[in-house]
Amino acid sequence: MKKVVFLLIAMGFVSVLNAQKRFHVDTTKSIIKWTGSNLFKFNKHFGTVKFEKGSLVLKKDSIIGGDFEIDMNTIRNTDGKYNEMLVGHLKNEDFFDVEKYPKARLEILKITYKDRSNLDIEAHLTIKGITQPINYSSTLDQSDEQLIMKSQFIIDRTRWNVNYESKSLLDGLKDDIISDAIAFEVTVALKSDK
Numbered sequence: 455m456k457k458v459v460f461l462l463i464a465m466g467f468v469s470v471l472n473a474q475k476r477f478h479v480d481t482t483k484s485i486i487k488w489t490g491s492n493l494f495k496f497n498k499h500f501g502t503v504k505f506e507k508g509s510l511v512l513k514k515d516s517i518i519g520g521d522f523e524i525d526m527n528t529i530r531n532t533d534g535k536y537n538e539m540l541v542g543h544l545k546n547e548d549f550f551d552v553e554k555y556p557k558a559r560l561e562i563l564k565i566t567y568k569d570r571s572n573l574d575i576e577a578h579l580t581i582k583g584i585t586q587p588i589n590y591s592s593t594l595d596q597s598d599e600q601l602i603m604k605s606q607f608i609i610d611r612t613r614w615n616v617n618y619e620s621k622s623l624l625d626g627l628k629d630d631i632i633s634d635a636i637a638f639e640v641t642v643a644l645k646s647d648k
Contacts, residue, residue, distance in 0.1 A: 477601050477644035479508040479522065486524065487639040493621055493631040499540060504528040506557065510601060510644055517573070517594075520562040522642070526552045548618040555582045563587075571595070575605070581614040601644040608637045 484505050491498040508522030529552070531540045545552040564576040573592045578585050590607035612620050612634050619632040 473513075474518070475512045476647050477510045477512065478647065479505050480643040480645050481505050481507070483641075483643035485641055489637040489639075490635075491633050493633050498533070499531060499535065500533050501529065501531040501541075503530070505642070508560075508642070508644075510562070510603075515596070516567065517562070517565050519565075520560075522560045524558040524560070526550055526556050526558055549616055551582055579609070579614075582616065584614045586613045599646050601642075603640075603642045603644070605640045605642075606638065607640075608635050610634045611636050 481504060486503045486505070487500065488503060489498060489500040504525055506523040506525040508520065510517050510520040512518065526545070529541055529544050529550070531537050531544075544550060547554075559578075559580040561578045561580075562575055563578060566574040568574065571594050573594055574589070575592055576587065576589055579588045580586075588607065588609060590605050592603050592605040595602040611617075620634055621631050
């Protein structure tokens with residue numbers, strides 16, 4: 455009988471050690487800010503796009519993975535220039551072809567903690583059905599019930615076949631050539647499952 459009790463206690467202990475906790479995105483408090491420009495940075499545009507859903511998985515208070523879905527139909531231009539005309543262009547086949555590819559996705563593959571608040575992240579980013587690896591750094595504010603993760607990174611849009619007015623595809627340099635770089639500033643607020 456003692457052996458059975460000990461075995462049950464040991465199994466419970468192992469279960470606690472291996473327990474995972476999931477935090478889900480609060481879409482009302484999370485936002486992705488984007489910035490694009492022409493090649494010479496004379497003319498910048500910026501705006502937002504929203505998360506559809508997502509979550510992070512923690513084990514022993516450390517993030518071990520995560521998955522996020524972005525609703526490409528929520529692209530907005532917030533700099534006051536061109537607005538709906540620019541948004542319509544970003545959504546059409548010249549850029550993100552949102553009718554055909556309404557969702558983008560980020561899957562976290564590996565996290566390296568530099569300390570409790572600073573992380574290096576390896577992930578897969580899927581845009582227009584094309585998945586490419588990216589690496590970026592994040593800061594983390596963590597409590598039992600909430601996580602706030604903030605990240606900044608730049609991608610080369612041509613890796614996802616977003617080639618409109620790209621310098622890599624044009625013979626000569628023009629003032630209106632669009633930079634291949636898109637900068638992102640991301641704030642993700644997450645709440646724990648209860």
